[in-house]
Amino acid sequence: MLAAISPSSNFFHSTIEEEAEADTKPLVFFSRALDLDRPNHHEAAVMAAIPDFLFGLRNSFYLGAYQAAINNSDIPNLPADDALERDVLVHRSYIALGSYQLVINEIDSSAPTALQAVKLLALYLSENKEAAISSLQEWLSDAAVSNNPILRLIAGTIYMYEQEYNEALKHTNSGGTMELHALNVQIFIKMHRSDYAEKQLKIMQQIDEDHTLTQLANAWLDLAMGGSKVQEAYLIFQDFSEKYQMTGTILNGKAVCCMHMNRFDEAESLLLEALNKDAKDAETLANLAVCSLHLGKPSSRYLNYY
Known part of the structure; x- marks a missing residue:
């Protein structure tokens, strides 16, 4: 979902109406969206009662607290795998904040595959799209590294941005990590296949129903399905706002729910x-433009930022 399982995505405003169209910064889950250097690290850690030193860092990243993730990344005595995951999350947080060149400069050719993949995302988002996609395809054709979870996640993210959803699913559909499943949910929603998105969500719920990404994916799907499900999505974002630092991701999530429920004054606030x-x-900005149109207010002040 995931840069940030951030992300990355125009899902929020596009589900309301197409009245305000704009390119959006990636929800460097997307998604704004991680246990990406070894499959199901989080759930394995819980089962084995192994301390999860990166839980807070991951949560900050998932929920859009990118600067907090960076500021709190100095965790001593991490095992090598955790140290690599930490570095991946930190660099993806920088990408989510728009610091593409910093990431490009800091990751050299000797870095592990996971970090090289993150660098490709930074290159892609810095408008070096052709070079990034060419390098991505080269990496994906190398059997020795093509199954790396981070590389598959970045491939899915880039192809999702390119609206090549079937190509994205070639690399993400087999899952293996919570964030890959979450990205699949996003992709299927963009394909208007809520049925397949629901199947992915059920897999996530079976792994860890309380995982932050599971809850986020649940809220995205609820919004896509609409109707009474919107209230359920709102309660998920409300729960996040009570438990964690308030972020743009959480505020936008609550606001979009309010817009779906015709509570535009609350959404604007x-x-x-x-x-x-x-x-x-x-x-x-995109959500404010849509909200302003519904409230009969000028929206140009927000569209002019793009």
């Missing part, structure tokens, strides 16, 4: 709070 956190956040 939430979005203005998000704008105070990041005046250039594309998701916030």
